[in-house]
Amino acid sequence: MSSTQDGHDVTQPHHENLQLVDHGNAGDASGGEGQRHRVVVIGSGFGGLFGTKALKGSDVDITMIAKTTHHLFQPLLYQVATGILSEGEIAPPTREVLSRQKNARVLLGEVTDVDLDARTVTHHVLGRQTVTHYDSLLVAAGAGQSYFGNDHFAEFAPGMKSIDDALELRGRIFGAFEMAEVGAAKGEDVDHMLTFVVVGAGPTGVEMAGQIAELAHRTLRRDFRSINTRSARVVLVDAAPQVLPPFGAKLGEKSKKELEKLGVEVKLGAMVTDVDERGLVTQYKDGHTERINSITKIWAAGVQASPLGKQLAEQTGAPVDRAGRIGVNPDLTLPGYPEVFVVGDMISLDNLPGVAQVAIQGAKYAAKEIGHRLDNKPAQKPFKYFDKGSMAIISRFRAVALVGNVRLTGFIAWLMWLAVHLVYITGFKNRITAVLHWFVSFLGRGRAERTSTEQQIFGRNALARFDRGAVDLVSEPGAYEAAQVMLEATRRAELEAAAAENVRLTDAGERGVRMEERV
Ligand SMILES: Cc1cc2nc3c(=O)[nH]c(=O)nc-3n(C[C@H](O)[C@H](O)[C@H](O)COP(=O)(O)OP(=O)(O)OC[C@H]3O[C@@H](n4cnc5c(N)ncnc54)[C@H](O)[C@@H]3O)c2cc1C
Numbered sequence: 370m371s372s373t374q375d376g377h378d379v380t381q382p383h384h385e386n387l388q389l390v391d392h393g394n395a396g397d398a399s400g401g402e403g404q405r406h407r408v409v410v411i412g413s414g415f416g417g418l419f420g421t422k423a424l425k426g427s428d429v430d431i432t433m434i435a436k437t438t439h440h441l442f443q444p445l446l447y448q449v450a451t452g453i454l455s456e457g458e459i460a461p462p463t464r465e466v467l468s469r470q471k472n473a474r475v476l477l478g479e480v481t482d483v484d485l486d487a488r489t490v491t492h493h494v495l496g497r498q499t500v501t502h503y504d505s506l507l508v509a510a511g512a513g514q515s516y517f518g519n520d521h522f523a524e525f526a527p528g529m530k531s532i533d534d535a536l537e538l539r540g541r542i543f544g545a546f547e548m549a550e551v552g553a554a555k556g557e558d559v560d561h562m563l564t565f566v567v568v569g570a571g572p573t574g575v576e577m578a579g580q581i582a583e584l585a586h587r588t589l590r591r592d593f594r595s596i597n598t599r600s601a602r603v604v605l606v607d608a609a610p611q612v613l614p615p616f617g618a619k620l621g622e623k624s625k626k627e628l629e630k631l632g633v634e635v636k637l638g639a640m641v642t643d644v645d646e647r648g649l650v651t652q653y654k655d656g657h658t659e660r661i662n663s664i665t666k667i668w669a670a671g672v673q674a675s676p677l678g679k680q681l682a683e684q685t686g687a688p689v690d691r692a693g694r695i696g697v698n699p700d701l702t703l704p705g706y707p708e709v710f711v712v713g714d715m716i717s718l719d720n721l722p723g724v725a726q727v728a729i730q731g732a733k734y735a736a737k738e739i740g741h742r743l744d745n746k747p748a749q750k751p752f753k754y755f756d757k758g759s760m761a762i763i764s765r766f767r768a769v770a771l772v773g774n775v776r777l778t779g780f781i782a783w784l785m786w787l788a789v790h791l792v793y794i795t796g797f798k799n800r801i802t803a804v805l806h807w808f809v810s811f812l813g814r815g816r817a818e819r820t821s822t823e824q825q826i827f828g829r830n831a832l833a834r835f836d837r838g839a840v841d842l843v844s845e846p847g848a849y850e851a852a853q854v855m856l857e858a859t860r861r862a863e864l865e866a867a868a869a870e871n872v873r874l875t876d877a878g879e880r881g882v883r884m885e886e887r888v
Pocket of ligand 1: 411412413414415416417434435436437439441442443444445446447478479480481509510511512529530572573675677712713714715723724725726728760
C-alpha cells in the first residue's frame with residue numbers, strides 16, 4: 370500500500386491478477402463527492418514537468434507517471450554523448466524537482482493503455498501493473514526515433530533520444546578511438562574506426578557532427594600514440610538538399626560552410642539505404658550509391674510520436690499523421706473528451722514544430738484551463754504558440770539563431786545559445802556545474818565526462834535479445850513473495866539453530882579450545 374500526499378492509503382494490491390488499482394487520491398474510484406480533482410500527467414519531459422508545475426497552486430491531486438525517473442533536457446543530449454556534460458546535469462530526478470510541490474506525486478511506469486471511457490491509465494514497471502484513475506488527463510509522452518520503416522538500422526546506428534542513447538554513443542565514440550589505437554599499433558587499417566557518420570542534418574545532427582570534429586581535432590589530439598586523431602573523418606549525411614531546413618536557406622548554407630571549416634564532410638541529397646556493423650550505404654537522387662565504412666553511426670534523423678497517440682486516436686476517431694502525431698482540438702483536448710489534453714511532440718496542430726517551447730506553452734495552457742474549469746471561469750481562447758526562436762550550436766563560439774526575422778550567426782548567436790540553455794537547465798546546482806563544464810570544454814581543451822563502460826555500449830542490444838527486455842531479468846510479480854514465504858520458514862529454523870549453537874559454545878567455554886582439549 371502507498372499513500373497520497375494527504376496521507377490516505379490508496380494503492381490496493383489486487384491479488385487475483387497482481388494488479389494495483391490506484392485511485393489517484395482518497396480511495397474512491399468513482400471520483401465522487403468530497404474528493405479532490407485528480408489530474409494524471411503522462412510524461413516527465415517538457416510538457417509533463419511544466420504542466421505539473423503550472424498546477425502547483427490548484428486544488429488538485431496530481432499523479433505524474435513517466436517511464437524514467439528523471440526530467441530530460443533533450444537539447445543537450447549531444448553534450449553528454451561527447452563528454453562535455455554529465456547525465457545528471459541534464460536529467461535531474463523528477464521526484465527531487467517536485468519535492469516541494471505537495472499536490473504532486475511521481476510514479477515510475479510505462480503507460481500502455483488509456484481507457485478514455487473508464488478514465489483510467491494502465492502502467493507497468495518490470496511486469497508490475499497499476500491502474501490509476503483520473504478526472505483530468507494531460508498526455509505529454511513525446512516522440513521517439515524514427516528509422517522510416519527500417520527499424521533494424523537501430524542495432525548499428527543508435528538514435529539520440531534518451532540518457533541511455535547518449536551514454537551508449539559516448540561509449541561508442543570514445544571506444545572507436547581506443548579500438549583504432551589498438552589496431553594501428555599492430556599495423557592494421559583503422560580508417561573505418563576513425564570514421565564517424567551522423568545521419569540527419571537537423572539541429573541535433575549538426576551539433577553532434579560539430580562536437581565529434583572538435584573532439585578529434587582538438588580534445589584528443591595529444592592523447593594517443595599510434596593514431597593521429599586529427600585524421601578522423603566526420604561525415605554528416607542527409608537526404609534533404611540543405612542542412613538545418615527549419616532555419617531557412619541562408620542560415621543553412623552558412624552552417625554548412627562553418628561545418629566544412631571544422632573539417633566535417635557534408636553529404637546532401639544522400640538517403641541512407643542500408644546500415645550494418647561495418648558501415649552504411651547512401652543513395653543519391655541520380656541513383657548512384659556510396660558505401661561509407663564506419664563502425665560509429667549516429668542516427669539523428671526522423672521522429673515518431675509516442676504510440677499512445679495512435680491508441681487515443683483509435684478511441685476518438687482523431688486523425689494521426691505519418692509521424693504518428695494525433696490531431697487535437699484548438700484547445701489541445703481530444704475530440705469528445707474535453708477532460709483529456711495532449712501536448713508537445715505528440716500533437717499535430719497548425720504545423721507546430723516539435724520543439725520544447727510548444728510542449729511547455731501547451732502544458733501551461735492545459736493547466737490553466739483545468740484551473741479555470743474548477744473555478745467555473747470561462748474557457749480560454751484557442752491555444753496560440755509564441756515562437757521565441759530557434760538556435761543550434763556548430764562549434765565552440767559559433768552558432769546560428771533565428772529569432773523572428775532576425776538571423777544571427779557566429780559568436781553573438783553562441784552567447785545567446787549559452788544564455789537560453791542556462792535559463793532552461795533545471796536546478797540551480799546543475800546550472801553551476803554545467804557552466805564549469807562549459808569552461809573546461811570551450812575555453813580549455815578538455816572534456817570532463819569521458820568515462821565510458823562496456824555495458825554502456827552493449828547493454829541495449831543485449832537487453833533486446835530477451836523477449837521482454839529487463840522484465841525477463843526479474844522474478845514474476847508474486848513469485849518472489851511466494852518463494853520468500855517458503856524460505857522464511859526454513860531460514861528461521863536455521864537461524865534459531867545457529868543462535869542456540871552460539872550460546873552453547875560460549876556457555877560451555879568451548880571457543881578457541883581444540884577438540885582434543887575439550888573435556
Ligand atoms: C537530441 C534532441 C535535441 C533537441 N534539441 C532541441 C532544441 O535545441 N530546442 C528545442 O526547442 N527542442 C529541441 N528538441 C525537441 C524537444 O526536446 C522536444 O520538442 C520536447 O522534449 C517535447 O516535449 P514533450 O513533453 O512533448 O516530450 P518529451 O520531452 O520527450 O517527454 C516525453 C516524456 O514522456 C515519457 N514517456 C514516453 N512514453 C511514455 C509512456 N508510454 N509512459 C510513460 N511515460 C512515457 C518520457 O519518458 C518523457 O518523460 C530536441 C530533441 C532531441 C531528441
